[in-house]
Amino acid sequence: MTVQPISLLIAAVVVVAAFAVLGVLVVRYRRRLAELDPEPVQDDRTRRAAVIINPTKFDDLDAVREQVTKVCRAQGWAEPLFLETTEDDHGAGQAKQALDEGVDLVCPLGGDGTVREVASAMVHTGVPLGLLPGGTGNLLARNLELPLDSVDDALTVALRGVDQAIDVGIVEFDSSGEDEGPDSRVFLVMAGLGFDAQMMAGTPEKLKARFGWLAYAVSGARHITGPRAKARIVADDQSEFTRRVRTVLVGNCGTLTGGIRLIPDAEVDDGWLDVVTLSPKGVVSWASVAARVLTRRGHHRVERIRCRTLEVRVDRPTEAQLDGDVVGQVRALRARVDPGALLIRLPANRGRG
Structure with a gap:
């Protein structure tokens, strides 16, 4: 009659020991998993x-x-x-x-x-x-x-939203054209010299505040017949070539105000700069170029270049701009792309990772 309680006691000890061993194994297993695939550190602070x-x-x-x-x-x-x-x-x-x-x-x-x-x-x-x-x-x-x-x-x-890495353009403007103390800056949309910069320089702030981007059209009409500049252009490690240009635009992306897709192939995260040169001779030529740009068709006075580095030297001081801000007159422009250098917040359903 005393055997049964002793048997039960032994069985209980065995069960407790088994659970203890199992517990140790589970702890060790979880530690091993944590070493292989650690859980993210929880940040309880409020973001700012x-x-x-x-x-x-x-x-x-x-x-x-x-x-x-x-x-x-x-x-x-x-x-x-x-x-x-x-x-x-x-x-x-x-x-x-x-x-x-x-x-x-x-x-x-x-x-x-x-x-x-x-x-x-x-x-x-x-x-x-x-x-x-x-x-x-x-x-x-x-x-x-x-x-x-x-x-x-x-x-x-x-x-x-989610974070998306985009490219950044780095540009140096040289007012002397002799590589003397060039001014290095970042751009996110476009850098350029010629007609586009003259148009922006000639648009008063009060006019922009009142009419928005349409104010640029008034200034553009006043500068449309300006002279072309002789430009020497080097893209990447290619041979230098010369063009008579009215404007040179270096794009990190390609859409302007009004939804105008000036540089259709430009993407903000493709690791490239997309360059367009416009060489119209007068009002009629400008109208033809504008029509082809708006319809995304080619034109012999519109030239497109894709590169990672660019150098442009012009034969006379020419107005320059940076993301729509006037820089002043320069004789040379050097640009390069810095791929994926900046994080931007996009809607969660549009992040490309």
Whole structure:
């Protein structure tokens, strides 16, 4: 009669020991799995964005701040860090300050010039850029098909979207043409010299504020009959060739205001620069060239080049521009592509990874 309790006790000890051994094995197995495929580190802190505002673009900055803060909080983000551009610093310094403070996202709120200046401080940092519309052209946002008419919609994409690596163009403008102290800058859309820069230089800010991108058409009509320049062009390691050009455009992407696809093959993440030279002689020739560009057909006065490096030297000082901002007169332009150098936030259903 005493055997049964002893048997039960032994059986219980055996079961407990078995479970203990099994527990040790499970712990070891989980550790081994963690070594092979570690779980992502959980970050419980609230994410924070920096919003870099060009104050000249808005009449009521307090209302803009309140609007942006409301969207951030609705998406579960902390109150944003607001920084304003100044006459001496158009966005690069503010972007560096934001990065130093450890923000998770930087959003320029201004025109293409503000976007370019902010982006120049963010290449190869791994921190994404969220585009908010605040300018006349908003060309990069237009090429990426991001919201153009609503800061709320654009900010929602920036806060909830996915990161996409895009190319950045690096350009040097040389006013002397003798390689003396060239000015190196970043561009995201297009750099160029000739008619396009003259058109932009001749468009007053007040006219742009009132009529938007249509203001450029008025200035363009005044400069359409200007002289052509003799340009010596070298693309990559090819032989130099000469053209009489009215304008040379180096594109990281190809869509202008009004949806005009000036450089149809240009893609913002293909690792290439796409160059177009226009050589019309007069008004009639311009009309023919414009018609062919709009219909995406070829024309003997339109030449396209795909390259990773480009050098252009002209025989006279020629107006230059960078993402729509006037640079001044130059005698030489050198450009190269920096593939995948910048992270941009795109809608989650459009990220290409």
